[in-house]
Amino acid sequence: MRYSKLFGKTIREIPKDIYLTSHQLLYKAGFIRELVAGRYFVTNLGYRVINKIVKVIDEEMEMIGSQRVMTPTLHPLSLWQATHRDEAFGESLMKVKDRRGSEFVIGATHEAAMTEFVKKFQPTFKDLPIIVHQFSSKFRDEVRARGGLIRLREFLMKDAYSFAADDKQFMETYWDQYNAYLKIAQRLGIKVQPVEADAGALGGDFSHEFMALTEKGEDTFVTCTNCDYAANTEKAQGILEDKNSQEKEMPLEEIEAKRGLNMEEMALFYKVPLWRLLKTIIFMVQGKSVAICIRGDLEINEIKLGHILKTADFRIPEPEEIKKLGTVRGFVSPLNLKVDCFLIDKSVLSVKNLITGANKLNVDYKNFNYPRDLKNAQIVDIALVNNEFKCQKCQKGNLKLKRAIEFGHTFKYDDFYSKALDAYFTNKDGQQKLLLMGAYGIGIERAMAIIVEQNNDERGIIWPKSVSPFDVQLISIEHSTKCIVHSEEVYKELQKNDIEVLYDDREEVSAGAKFADADLIGIPVRLVVSERAGDKIEWKNRDKKETELLNLKEVIKKLSL
């Protein structure tokens, strides 16, 4: 490909609101443009990377016996309603009516559709396990489309599904995918950490996320400093060190407290650490009120809360509702609070003589002690883990919080979908049994962005060889006939040897600008033809400083390694 003919050139200036490194570099280097928020154009440079990512994933899927298939994008709404996935996805699911009034979902995921597909062929035990995958567009109307390709409203996804006869057979397909994901990440030049995860809106209770470590990642997970425990922050469980639970329980005491309204100001007022305070938060859950007490230095994990409440439909109360409950913002206390239900995080057990509000402005209680001062509360594990927690698995190490971007996600559903959709297979005895199912997803544009996040320097992208848009970037440095003839010859010879070349043949552009463009675009090998080097060609790896002079034969040999 001649750079002069390439549709989509590099630029130096980009919009100021582009903050993520991968977004900046892919935009500058001419790989992507935005049509509207969350919907992107991809140039040929970008397509070449995506195509190579798809090939790597496709190969690894084939290696574990998965068959590539195709499914429609629009699904009858009824398919989603059967498992209430339309409610679970809520407003992020786009729906459309056709001219006949039939309602369709614009596919956000394909579990139900794929289950229908498998049903069409009435499988028997001989056909199992069935493992299929596809590369298809997914549509999710995210509240905010963020970070370029990281959170898109439509994107290409590799989604695989396995259907098995029993748990043993299922788990083999699950771990095959798990191991394939590690191999895929490695081949793509992505460093990942698999972590235990929550399945979220997709259903199921066993799940792993493959986390790519990045400084500006939107996800967080924890690892243990001692053992191999790793889980995403929403799923993670940890042990809190005891604070002062051996202290003697003092009598409850009402005190005046002309203090600020948040925990930090309250701690400053009393000159105590945050953990000495009791944080009480009220949620409205489908018309009922729930108060949650937690240690003042911790946050509530809303995913865990959703599991306890068995719904994601909860919110903080409106001012009138707070009033009705007989309390005051900033001074909420479980003592004499008129809520329907109390939940106490187990962290509260680690502290004695806590300070809490008193449901009156500028009044607090000292020496709150559980369970002495609160009956009928349910003890729960609802805290978001942080660096304060110890590992629950080995009971020794400390949990360490890390920022990351989710690269892939694997789900075990058991019969969640097959039960709702009547998806059976015939077993050896001729009986109809429910299929056991799992699903396995990788976002393709996001994978491209993660590669860039993890492989760049101040001058631009550094593509791993496996996914680089071209094998080499060839630069003709001078505009003399001799130099042009030589570089044209090199260009043709490389192409003849099936080497993908991006040939910067522009005549009006300086050598410096060509080098800067090459560094920005990030092809792993740069070849320079110049008068000075004569018949030789200058070879430079994108990630190294040194150059070497080689003849054409040596160049071709080195590229074919």
Added chain:
Amino acid sequence: MRYSKLFGKTIREIPKDIYLTSHQLLYKAGFIRELVAGRYFVTNLGYRVINKIVKVIDEEMEMIGSQRVMTPTLHPLSLWQATHRDEAFGESLMKVKDRRGSEFVIGATHEAAMTEFVKKFQPTFKDLPIIVHQFSSKFRDEVRARGGLIRLREFLMKDAYSFAADDKQFMETYWDQYNAYLKIAQRLGIKVQPVEADAGALGGDFSHEFMALTEKGEDTFVTCTNCDYAANTEKAQGILEDKNSQEKEMPLEEIEAKRGLNMEEMALFYKVPLWRLLKTIIFMVQGKSVAICIRGDLEINEIKLGHILKTADFRIPEPEEIKKLGTVRGFVSPLNLKVDCFLIDKSVLSVKNLITGANKLNVDYKNFNYPRDLKNAQIVDIALVNNEFKCQKCQKGNLKLKRAIEFGHTFKYDDFYSKALDAYFTNKDGQQKLLLMGAYGIGIERAMAIIVEQNNDERGIIWPKSVSPFDVQLISIEHSTKCIVHSEEVYKELQKNDIEVLYDDREEVSAGAKFADADLIGIPVRLVVSERAGDKIEWKNRDKKETELLNLKEVIKKLSL
């Protein structure tokens, strides 16, 4: 691939409403299943064919300098409104609102989106021509989804677009695509005839359809028996032989006519050929009435009518409207008809003394003559051509009507889109000039169906080598250990040599059933391992009767040719 592990097996019985050969065979052989009307699942067998079709097209696009890109599926409605394409597509265009109330079109085609894409990079004359293509899903809410994969509501499409600086440069890109389409069809094993076509809802005035001849095709086109003229029926123009225009004009005469209401019954009643009758049809066009007179043996071409009326928004009148216009169904006559406008097809000029209705029940006029009996009418060319027409190009040959399925379509738009969307390039003098544009489409699933329509026999599909899901189908005929060991060995050896094998390893299935399945699936080469053949392997081409015995080395050599 082991057939025992293949997801999607053959079946013998299929739903009775499946009438098209390609639909029947692809369904029986296990390539496709319907989710809902017009939306299909494709198994791995089907995917393999589609993947090969995509590769052939992609290679030919690259050969003519096209760069593969990706674009979003959801487009802001405003992009479509700029050229009124939302109105032109009407109800077949699906629209959806996002959670923020923004309106989107679910992409039915990508002219406007692609124009936006090109604008993002502010092209100069040095970048032109820009030729890009993609393979993306298209969504068209067809009134009726027909014939399996022929008319889908969502389908994969190769759509290419070219943007040029002037007409000469543009036409080079157009004819490149035209020639690439001929090559693609040939490589896919599809016989096509390019014909002049109408651009329809997409806009533009120069266009070709690539028609694949099939007995049950839903499209028709004409060719000339003498010259190379070929056009689709909607676009075709022809010359009608004179009938009796030299006859003396007789006086208009009102007569009683207790006859049937249609042309055929009228001709029987008068014992005259259909061409002696005047057919008058009324259309309601945006509140106005238009009467069209045409020779009794001809039909109106609604595409041509749309061009004359400059809208596709016309319909036949309701009973009350017919009454108001002062006429009676079956006896409509241009004489004293209270319509807003008259159009006369030029065919009427070839006949004297026509018989027409008289706008009264059971009354006709004899000897209607134009222009004597009708003033203020506009002469138009509005007849649908048929085998009665002579070629307008060579003026010698006869037009012959043929049935076909549209395989591809090429469009020249000039500045239709760029003008509406402000898509400019900078020319040599630094001036902003409108880009000239064309678009070029091939439906991928439809291409698969056309291949099957043109390549089959009573036993099943006969895939051309270029798109066959596998290179060979290997059958192990007996279940003896010796036979199984031999076929397993052959299977492995073929795979080692990068030959794609579908290996029918089923143990409980008879040789006859395996042969029948192989013929149905249609892989071009069948290999049989049997006790009788010993170390040799039986080779049979799907489209031939003869078999030959070869050793493994010979088989591999022959397959690598």
